[in-house]
Amino acid sequence: MEDFWNERYAQAGYAYGTNPNHYFKEKLDAIAPEGNLLLPAVGEGRNAVYASTRGWEVTAFDYSLVGQRKALELAREHGVSFSYQVESAHNIALAPEQFDCLALIYAHFEKETRAMVHSRLLEALKLGGNVIFEAYARDQIHYQQKYSSGGPKQTKLLFSVEDIHQEFAGIQIDELKKTEIIAQEGKYHRGPSCVIQFTGTKL
Numbered sequence: 001m002e003d004f005w006n007e008r009y010a011q012a013g014y015a016y017g018t019n020p021n022h023y024f025k026e027k028l029d030a031i032a033p034e035g036n037l038l039l040p041a042v043g044e045g046r047n048a049v050y051a052s053t054r055g056w057e058v059t060a061f062d063y064s065l066v067g068q069r070k071a072l073e074l075a076r077e078h079g080v081s082f083s084y085q086v087e088s089a090h091n092i093a094l095a096p097e098q099f100d101c102l103a104l105i106y107a108h109f110e111k112e113t114r115a116m117v118h119s120r121l122l123e124a125l126k127l128g129g130n131v132i133f134e135a136y137a138r139d140q141i142h143y144q145q146k147y148s149s150g151g152p153k154q155t156k157l158l159f160s161v162e163d164i165h166q167e168f169a170g171i172q173i174d175e176l177k178k179t180e181i182i183a184q185e186g187k188y189h190r191g192p193s194c195v196i197q198f199t200g201t202k203l
Helices: 002-009 022-029 046-053 065-077 111-123 140-147 161-167
Strands: 036-039 057-062 083-086 099-105 125-136 171-185 189-202
Touching: 002 065, 022 046, 022 099, 022 125, 036 046, 046 057, 046 065, 046 099, 057 065, 065 083, 099 111, 111 125, 111 161, 140 189, 161 171, 161 189
Parallel strands: 036 057, 036 099, 057 083, 099 125
Antiparallel strands: 125 189, 171 189
């Protein structure tokens, strides 16, 4: 997968654009005051850059060196900086209760270890901290066939509402829905799409 993402991010321009994800922006802007934000699977950095411009202290990671380079270039263009580690979700060093917010935006980890990864990330979230989540739903497979609108091709990498209940136990659900959106994020997230949107609070 590392080679796949390095090749994708090596293409001209930004694969998913330079504007933040709409759901992420909307929910992040509703949180006050700003604090420490953890952004796994950050890619080329559009969400990290936006959060940094809003005053958040961002810790981001992904396993693409090309993604890191482009993310830091984008940060310099916007006059901000943030921590971007090239590391996997399995190996990233995280202190307990370190972050005020965890944002998982199209972070499609392997199904076999996903629950464990989510548990690790949630341990790093402070009590009272916020979770912002958007990812492709299982029905996205049908949207891919009809609209070519992006996302993993394997159903096991996609999400259901039930997955959220199971993998985020201990999180108070503030919003959880499967919904259709019209994606406009660069070259690879475009058109009608089926997603899971979720926000919650760590109790």
